Amino acid sequence: MARPGRPALPKPDLHPSVDAFLNMLQTERGAALNTRQAYWRDLADVSLFLKNQMSSDIDRASTDEIKAYLKDLAGKVNAKGKGNGKISERTIARRLSAMRQFYRFMISEKMRKDDPTSTIESPKQGRTLPKTLSEDEVSTLIRVAGEAGTAESVRLVCLLEMLYATGLRVSELVGLSMSAVGEDTQFLLVEGKGGRERMVPLSDPAQKAINNYMTVRQSFVSPEDDGTQGQWLFPSKTSVKGHLTRQRFAQLLKDLARAAKVDEDRVSPHVLRHAFATHLLSRGADLRSVQKMLGHADIATTQIYTHIIGKDLKDTVEEKHPMAKKA
Numbered sequence: 001m002a003r004p005g006r007p008a009l010p011k012p013d014l015h016p017s018v019d020a021f022l023n024m025l026q027t028e029r030g031a032a033l034n035t036r037q038a039y040w041r042d043l044a045d046v047s048l049f050l051k052n053q054m055s056s057d058i059d060r061a062s063t064d065e066i067k068a069y070l071k072d073l074a075g076k077v078n079a080k081g082k083g084n085g086k087i088s089e090r091t092i093a094r095r096l097s098a099m100r101q102f103y104r105f106m107i108s109e110k111m112r113k114d115d116p117t118s119t120i121e122s123p124k125q126g127r128t129l130p131k132t133l134s135e136d137e138v139s140t141l142i143r144v145a146g147e148a149g150t151a152e153s154v155r156l157v158c159l160l161e162m163l164y165a166t167g168l169r170v171s172e173l174v175g176l177s178m179s180a181v182g183e184d185t186q187f188l189l190v191e192g193k194g195g196r197e198r199m200v201p202l203s204d205p206a207q208k209a210i211n212n213y214m215t216v217r218q219s220f221v222s223p224e225d226d227g228t229q230g231q232w233l234f235p236s237k238t239s240v241k242g243h244l245t246r247q248r249f250a251q252l253l254k255d256l257a258r259a260a261k262v263d264e265d266r267v268s269p270h271v272l273r274h275a276f277a278t279h280l281l282s283r284g285a286d287l288r289s290v291q292k293m294l295g296h297a298d299i300a301t302t303q304i305y306t307h308i309i310g311k312d313l314k315d316t317v318e319e320k321h322p323m324a325k326k327a
Helices: 016-027 033-054 064-073 090-107 135-145 150-167 168-176 202-213 245-258 269-282 287-294 301-318
Strands: 187-191 196-203
Touching: 016 033, 016 135, 033 064, 033 090, 064 090, 090 150, 135 150, 135 245, 135 269, 150 168, 150 187, 150 202, 150 245, 150 269, 168 245, 196 287, 245 269, 269 287
Parallel strands: none
Antiparallel strands: 187 196
16 A cells, blocks of 8 residues: 555556556565556556557567567667667666566466567666765765754754665655654664565664754644644655655755765765665675665675775775886
């Protein structure tokens, strides 16, 4: 069930088999709303092309028709990864993956006998390392965030300290309920993707930031609130959902980056999540422990951060080692 105030999935004007697939993602796999919406967008784009360009539909598409769609997408990619339709190779790979899962579902439900994507190779993608921030840059952001001394400033420091201490996804952070914080504020109870719950420890600075924030939290709740706002750790008077939105938090971070003179293109909630993981691993944290705190189902997803550390070490050696520049 969606959280209070969360929008329902858009009503897609697509083949009923797509609706059935989306329902399966929710009921059997526990897929979050954002995940299901992403599948809907991908399959809707495929369906639109098939109807308009091929006079076909997604439930009966042939391999040649799927290839024609992928070729059309490929024509929108340029050397830098973006074209007139702002399509990247990763987008093409994701669309193909969505189709593969959809057709496997159709076969399992005996809606069709063959998978038109089975003979199509996935596009090769280069490894893109996540953006991250240095420890000094994170400290600068937190310091500048607290300089104003306003309620908004206290809240922003709390958001930053919590995000950097826990590595939560931004949707998990802004959607924390009051009950997620224990009485001693040493741990958070987080509901992640697929409704999976996990306990995440809080650092001393994060605990202090929460305690400071609780003294001003009520200023973000309307006097006439019926409980829609008050149930959240980070309530909002203007949000339909009743809590601070992902978009608003991201904008606050961009504003903060400019004030702190940190490259704003490298500052976002997700980059702070990357910083949490990278800094922990660089200081010797166990990969499995970081995986659990991040809420990754597959440890391979967590291992990408070891590549960031490896690149940083390589850059350090090339810059600092006395023999590096003699080669």
